[in-house]
Amino acid sequence: MERAQNQIIIIGTGNIAHNLGLHLKRCNQEIKGVWGRDISKAKKLSQKLESSCLTDLNKIQSDDLAIICVSDVAIATVLSQINIETAVAYTSGSVKLNDLPQREKIGVLYPLQTFSKNRNIDISNVPFLIESENEHFKNELIALAETLSSKVIEANSDERYNIHIAAVMVNNFTNFLYYLSEKQMREHQLDFDLLLPLIRETVNKLDELSPAEAQTGPAKRGDKNIIEQHLKSIQDQDTQKVYRLMSELIQKK
Secondary structure (H helix, E strand, C coil), X not given: CHHHCCCEEEECCCHHHHHHHHHHHHCCCCEEEEECCCHHHHHHHHHHCCCEEECCHHHCCCCCEEEECCCHHHHHXXXXXXXXXXXXXXXXXXXXXXXXXXXXXXXXXXXXXXXXXXXXXXXXXXXXXXEECCHHHHHHHHHHHXXXXXXXXXXXXXXXXXXXXXXXXXXXHHHHHHHHHHHHHHHCCCXXXXXXXXXXXXXXXXXXXXHHHHCCCHHHHCCHHXXXXXXXXXXXXXXXXXXXXXXXXXXXX
């Protein structure tokens, strides 16, 4: 994608902005500038990316590519401050293209992955979901994404929205279960790391089995005595509620 080689602007300073910016730089995409609501954070990220720190969205030029990596509720506000002629891509899973003010070049560059600032991941197999009603701009976004990953997929707003719902469940909800499990272990002076091999195998076997086929445990077996014993032993009310609900739902399947 020649047009974006020296003209990418990263908007945002959070997890996605950090990771996407760094990976773009590693793929020889020079980052022209970084804008952030918190100027100190924007300066830090711009230094990492060897780029300038922008203080005014209105000064982003018409031949720049602005990649918006901010919270869903802030996208429209940020977009309204950018030159209407500037090409813009945003990284949200749930914000639909038609819900935003229209412009000639607007699209979606959505990496289907969880990101943390201080954790480096292999982005080459991360799915990137692309959408734009402008065919030429869509092809530009596809070309840019292909410099990062081998898994670049066109997906419309409804498809991306439903993918994001499922992604929240397998990532955010699952991680919250890890949090409750860690709390349960800690309350009994036990090491959460003991569960890591189990967690990894639970994920790994999905390469060969469907989630329904991979389900095991007391609820799957219908072992109500064990379930009741566990519920009586769990002291944390939130953990108890989740354990009961999950057990009931598994037994219904």
